[in-house]
Amino acid sequence: MKRRDTGNNVVIKGIGETGLINIIRDIIGYYEDNDLEHIEINGYRLAVKIDGLSLSTSRMPFMTFYDMGWKVMASVVSDFFVKLSKPLYAIVSITLRGNTSIDDFRELIRGLGDGAGHFGVRYLGGDLNEGLDDVIDVAAVGVPMIGTIGRRPKIGDxxxxxxxxxxxxxxxxxxxxxxxxxxxxxxxxxxxxxxxxxxxxxxxxxxxxxxxxxxxxxxxxxxxxxxxxxxxxxxxxxxxxxxxxxxxxxxxxxxxxxxxxxxxxxxxxxxxxxxxxxxxxxxxxxxxxxxxxxxxxxxxxxxxxxxxxxxxxxxxxxxxxxxxxx
Incomplete structure (x- = not known):
C-alpha cells in the first residue's frame, strides 16, 4: 500500500512570510495583517503592536547590542507612527544564549531603554529566557489618534x-x-x-x-x-x-x-x-x-x-x- 505524503517533511523555508500568514489565517480563523491592531476595552480604543528580531539574522558586524535594542524599539514605534497612533508603553521578551557577556546584556538593556525614552515610550520590563539564539521581541500599547488606516490606496491617490x-x-x-x-x-x-x-x-x-x-x-x-x-x-x-x-x-x-x-x-x-x-x-x-x-x-x-x-x-x-x- 502506497503511503500518502502528508506534507510533514516540508520545511517553511521557501514558503515565505505571506504564505505562512495564510496558514495562520486558516488555522485561527482570523489574522488582520495591518502592521498595527486596534482593540476596544470598556469603550477605550487602544493600538497594539509586537515586533522582534533575531541577532543571528539581523545584526551586522558594525552593530552593537545597544544598537539592536534601539533598532527593535524603533521598529515598533515606526508602525505606530505610520498609522498615526501614539505608542505609550512597551514590554520586552529577551532570549539570550548562556555565553552572552554581561557587558553585552547591559548594553542591550541600555539600548532598549534609551530608544524607548527617545521616542516617548515607557519601557516597563518583560520576560527573560535562555536559548540557542539571541532574540528580542517588543510588544507595545498606545492610542490611535484617528480611525484605522489600512493598506488599500484609492485610485487617483x-x-x-x-x-x-x-x-x-x-x-x-x-x-x-x-x-x-x-x-x-x-x-x-x-x-x-x-x-x-x-x-x-x-x-x-x-x-x-x-x-x-x-x-x-x-x-x-x-x-x-x-x-x-x-x-x-x-x-x-x-x-x-x-x-x-x-x-x-x-x-x-x-x-x-x-x-x-x-x-x-x-x-x-x-x-x-x-x-x-x-x-x-x-x-x-x-x-x-x-x-x-x-x-x-x-x-x-x-x-x-x-x-x-x-x-x-x-x-x-x-x-x-x-x-x-x-
Missing part, C-alpha cells in the same frame, strides 16, 4: 514619502557582495550605517500629520523595503501603482555613480530598515505634505501591479523565509 531611500540598501548590497570595507569612507555609506544603527522614525511629526489625517487612505513603513511596500499596497488595494521617480536625494544619486556594480534601482527598492513612512494621499493634499518634507513619487491608478516607468517593477523587497525578491 499620490504616494508620498521622505526622499531618503537608498542609503541602507547600498550598505546591504555592499555587505553581501563582500565590498563594504572598501567603501566605508563614502558619505552615503556612512549615512546608511548610521541609519541602520540608529533608525529614527519621525514620531515628532505626528502632531502635524494629524491635521491631514483625512488625506490618508493607506500607509506602511519601509522596514522590509520599498519594493515590498509597493507590491503590498497594489495587492491589498487591488490597484495599479506607477512609480514616476526614485524617492532619493540628489547627493545620494551622485555618490552612487562612483561605485561600480551598483544598480541604483536595486538599492532604492530592495533596501529596508529605513523606517520611512509611505502614505497614499488624496491628490489635493499634495502641497500640505510637501510643506512637511514629503515628496510625491508614485500614482495610484486603476488596474493591478507595480510599474517603474513602462516596465513591471522587478524588486519586491525582503520576505522572511525567502530573502530578497526580484
Amino acid at each position: 499620490f504616494l508620498v514619502t521622505i526622499p531618503q531611500f537608498g542609503y541602507t540598501g547600498l550598505v546591504f548590497k555592499l555587505y553581501y557582495d563582500g565590498r563594504l570595507n572598501d567603501w566605508l569612507n563614502l558619505d552615503a555609506v556612512k549615512r546608511g550605517i548610521n541609519m541602520l544603527r540608529r533608525p529614527e522614525p519621525p514620531i515628532n511629526m505626528l502632531s502635524e500629520l494629524l491635521r491631514y489625517g483625512d488625506c490618508i487612505s493607506a500607509s506602511m513603513d519601509s522596514s522590509d523595503g520599498l519594493g515590498k511596500v509597493l507590491w503590498t499596497l497594489s495587492t491589498d488595494g487591488n490597484v495599479k501603482v506607477v512609480v514616476d521617480r526614485l524617492p532619493m536625494s540628489d547627493d545620494f544619486a551622485e555618490e552612487v555613480k562612483s561605485i561600480p556594480g551598483i544598480t541604483i534601482e536595486e538599492v532604492v527598492f530592495n533596501g529596508g530598515e529605513e523606517f520611512l513612512p509611505i502614505f497614499s494621499i488624496s491628490s489635493d493634499c499634495e502641497e500640505d505634505f510637501r510643506r512637511l518634507g514629503f515628496e510625491v513619487f508614485a500614482k495610484v491608478e486603476e488596474g493591478s501591479g507595480v510599474y517603474y516607468g513602462s516596465s513591471t517593477l522587478r524588486y519586491k523587497g525582503w520576505d522572511y523565509f525567502i530573502g530578497w525578491s526580484t
Whole structure:
C-alpha cells in the first residue's frame, strides 16, 4: 500500500512570510495583517503592536547590542507612527544564549531603554529566557489618534514619502557582495550605517500629520523595503501603482555613480530598515505634505501591479523565509 505524503517533511523555508500568514489565517480563523491592531476595552480604543528580531539574522558586524535594542524599539514605534497612533508603553521578551557577556546584556538593556525614552515610550520590563539564539521581541500599547488606516490606496491617490531611500540598501548590497570595507569612507555609506544603527522614525511629526489625517487612505513603513511596500499596497488595494521617480536625494544619486556594480534601482527598492513612512494621499493634499518634507513619487491608478516607468517593477523587497525578491 502506497503511503500518502502528508506534507510533514516540508520545511517553511521557501514558503515565505505571506504564505505562512495564510496558514495562520486558516488555522485561527482570523489574522488582520495591518502592521498595527486596534482593540476596544470598556469603550477605550487602544493600538497594539509586537515586533522582534533575531541577532543571528539581523545584526551586522558594525552593530552593537545597544544598537539592536534601539533598532527593535524603533521598529515598533515606526508602525505606530505610520498609522498615526501614539505608542505609550512597551514590554520586552529577551532570549539570550548562556555565553552572552554581561557587558553585552547591559548594553542591550541600555539600548532598549534609551530608544524607548527617545521616542516617548515607557519601557516597563518583560520576560527573560535562555536559548540557542539571541532574540528580542517588543510588544507595545498606545492610542490611535484617528480611525484605522489600512493598506488599500484609492485610485487617483499620490504616494508620498521622505526622499531618503537608498542609503541602507547600498550598505546591504555592499555587505553581501563582500565590498563594504572598501567603501566605508563614502558619505552615503556612512549615512546608511548610521541609519541602520540608529533608525529614527519621525514620531515628532505626528502632531502635524494629524491635521491631514483625512488625506490618508493607506500607509506602511519601509522596514522590509520599498519594493515590498509597493507590491503590498497594489495587492491589498487591488490597484495599479506607477512609480514616476526614485524617492532619493540628489547627493545620494551622485555618490552612487562612483561605485561600480551598483544598480541604483536595486538599492532604492530592495533596501529596508529605513523606517520611512509611505502614505497614499488624496491628490489635493499634495502641497500640505510637501510643506512637511514629503515628496510625491508614485500614482495610484486603476488596474493591478507595480510599474517603474513602462516596465513591471522587478524588486519586491525582503520576505522572511525567502530573502530578497526580484
